[in-house]
Amino acid sequence: MVLTTPGPGPAGRSTRTGRKHLGGLVLAALALLTGCSGGTSQSVSTALEDSSSAVATARIALRQDMDGKLTRAAASTTLDDELKEIQTSRSTVLKLSPATQEERETQKQALDVLDQCAAGFATARAALAANDGGAPSVSDGDKALAGAQDALKQLEGKVVSP
Amino acid sequence: MKRLLGVALGILTAIGGFVDIGDLVTNAVVGSRFGLSLVWVVAVGVVGICLFANMSGRVAAASGRATFEVIRERLGARAGLANLAASFLINLMTVTAEIGGVALALQLASSVYYLLWIPVAALAVWLVVWRVRFTIMENVTGLLGLTLIIFAVALFLLKPDWGMLAGQLAPAVPEQETVWTYSYYAIALFGAAMTPYEVFFFSSGAVEEGWTVKDLLQERINVLVGFPLGGLLSVAIAACAAVVLLPAGISVTSLSQVVLPVAEGAGKIGLALVLVGIVAATFGAALETTLSSGYTLAQFFGWSWGKFRRPAEAARFHLAMIVCLLVGIAVLATGVDPVLVTEYSVVFSAIALPLTYLPILIVANDPQYMREHVNGRVVNVLGMVYLVIILVASIAAIPLMIVTGAGS
């Protein structure tokens, strides 16, 4: 079968206008997509939400460990997973390019709070690794994470309400 | 008595084999973010998989041919090749996700890093595919997977507010989520319930086990009783997440969060049982998806296939599966999060559903293959309704993925 190429005239006109409509559609889609990426405060807010979820998970795991409901292996795996989450959130916030002074302030505060979360995780992981009676106890780890959780909630309240 | 045991075994293996890593992760994510407001999707998905698994089993029993063999004959080489390409790639993604799931569960049990478990898991999958007889493989993983019932037990032990849970069943978008993420996760949950590989595995398995028309009743019971009960297990997973994780503002991103509600309700024993169940269910699903990759390739190209044959007599079939496992290991070795791979694989499964289900509907209506076992009118009407649902889900999936940023 031989394919005949479409000649100019009516066929050509319809493909040209068709292409213009298609181009407009692509531009609109791109505008929609870029518009959806939000701004600095949106990214910070998402990062804080994810970290908040991670810290809450870690606290549940620690409490279950103290109640004897969770094995050490599972508790330490949970903490490792959630620490990875905190680190991902931190690097996302770090990579932001804030435009205004207010956004720079938000970024700095978010980084401080996330560092506090990471420190809390370090205490908790050390507590789990130390076999009973060692330096930080599991409840110390839980207290550190509770402090980080409060700080997160405070900052979230400030970022969400513009 | 022996008949009764056989029937019970079939049902129990169907229940235990229903859940895979896609169901585990997606149901937990949905439960932790949307409560029970998406449970209706699980119901829709279960009815759909019952319908199509039944049809593909009937095709295999009546015609003695597995689904993919017939796809090429009925749809032609071009459509068959497109179907093969899409199904195979998504299957490969699912194999990767399942092996990742086995490794993650073993990490939870042992605290040995999951990357070290991946080659072990893949090797174990290959050994079973290489040597273990088909029925033994199915029965052992299916029965061990039944320990996932601990999710339902833990739910009861958590003593939730049943009234509040029942109130969540109404399909409504929770206030912290948008209608876009709700729809996106509806599609993901649908794709997790109606896994495409199930159809290929089911029909090829029917040929492997030598099903005839006499076995159709048993197969129908397995599907119609086993799969809905498996669906209830999925709902239990979502409910556990809704009771423990949703009030704490936790959204599930790792497998460790999936098991925390069970530990909360049932302690260390519950944790042990759920880990056994997760390893068994994901391992069984890894076997099924690996075999499905082999089946689809071999049946399209006309190679000799089947676990009932010596590996030397089905050389390309086994080589294809070995290559798939190696690719899965390679992908996971890059350090990509297996939970992320799982979340993408269920959405892509939903996108590929029309390609996999339409041929079955066509073949199940063809008297040349089915003789007198062609679809009845009710089944055809249901099939057409589901085809529309599947098409809608498939078309909406990618735009929703873009708009919601893959559900975040």
Add this chain to the structure above:
Amino acid sequence: MTSSPDPLLPAPPVAGRVLDAQLHLLDRQVLDHDGVPVTTVDDLELSGPAVDVEIEPGTAAPVVTALLTGPVLGTRIFGGRPPSSRLIRIPWKDVAEVGVVLRLGISGEPLDAGWVERWVRDKIIARIPGGRHDPR
């Protein structure tokens, strides 16, 4: 076209079944006489007049000479034609039965169409321990 074509003669009567090559032969599974799958029919080789040559009246009709398999699937779908020496053939005379599947009257072992299977078997699968183990 310069002159109007002559009207077609009616088809000659045939003894036996009438098959549609595209429906009943292409993409069908080929089994050998033991029931072991060999390949699927990826294309058909027809004897007959050459392409782009005027057909003389009274020329014999094309005849199916062989089933083709292998890379010819790619050229069938995407266009083109591999050289004749590269075609993997199963001669039509070896086909014993045409039904839902095509059955050959011979074993699939010596066939060209099975060379990839034999190569994978001998070089890879048979070298892995347990490769020749019978699962039943």
